[in-house]
Amino acid sequence: MTPPSPAAIKSANSSENTSAALEAKGVSAVYETSSKLALEDVSLSLARGEIVSVLGPNGAGKTTLLRVLAGVTPPSSGEVTLFDVPLASMSRSDVAKKIAVVRQSEPTSFGFSVRDVVMMGRAPHQGGWMRATSEDEKIVDDAIARLDLGDLASRPVRELSGGEARRVAIARAFAQTPEILLLDEPGAFLDVRHQISLYERLAREVEENDLACLVVMHDLHMAAQYSHRVALLDAGKLVAIGSPSDVLTEARVREVFGVDLATGVDPRSQTPYFVPVRARHP
Secondary structure (H helix, E strand, O other): OOOOOHHHHHHHHHHOOOOOOEEEEEEEEEOOOOOOEEEEEEEEEEOOOEEEEEEOOOOOOHHHHHHHHHOOOOOOEEEEEEOOEEHHHOOHHHHHHHEEEEOOOOOOOOOOEHHHHHHHHHHHHOOOOOOOOHHHHHHHHHHHHHOOOHHHOOOEHHHOOHHHHHHHHHHHHHHOOOOEEEEEOOOOOOOHHHHHHHHHHHHHHHHHHOOEEEEEOOOHHHHHHHOOEEEEEEOOEEEEEEOHHHHOOHHHHHHHHOOOEEEEEOOOOOOEEEEEOOOOOO
């Protein structure tokens, strides 16, 4: 299968997303530990009111793209803009007031309770003394409730399961009251019920608060169900971007992921689904 041209990808990206909250323009980046390209000439925009999922095999450049969009990893070429302002020209404090990031693995906050960690999300909005106001307290209470963490609020974070810790990290991001959410595998360690609950919550947050949300994922099912658009990366290059049904075709998924998947369309949601096909024995 012939991959789409850069012009075709740019057209699909811009035609559906004319008002960018966050935009990567021809971005390339190298791995932190080597000079090898992790991303090559990637252009992608993110608008308010939409969820964009970034999919691709391991090593495709998904996490690097998120780090570049967050301003953590500077691009070796190209530019990232935040509401049309070059991200590189902004202070980390100003960026943190606009963008909340949930990383794939979060450092363990020894000695802190769940509520303490969620309150850390208010740091960009507090003064040098980091004193919580009544508004901060209210926002934190709300974030804890939205992630169903009320019964865990006083527990030390070190005692939590992996899934509970993920929900705490997302609650901290909510408490940050950002305009843009960047999430790296937010459903990791969550069982099916909590995954669905999480993505339903994200969908409501995006719609009700007019947020822009980018999610790095591996789960094709969840991406198809909850994304307005999906971006498919392979070997650091943007292979396709568009609606889940346009991008996640059986042929393209087979080519990019190197596996056979039976596909169909869920009649209830009209979104594609995927069933792995076991390799035949000799």
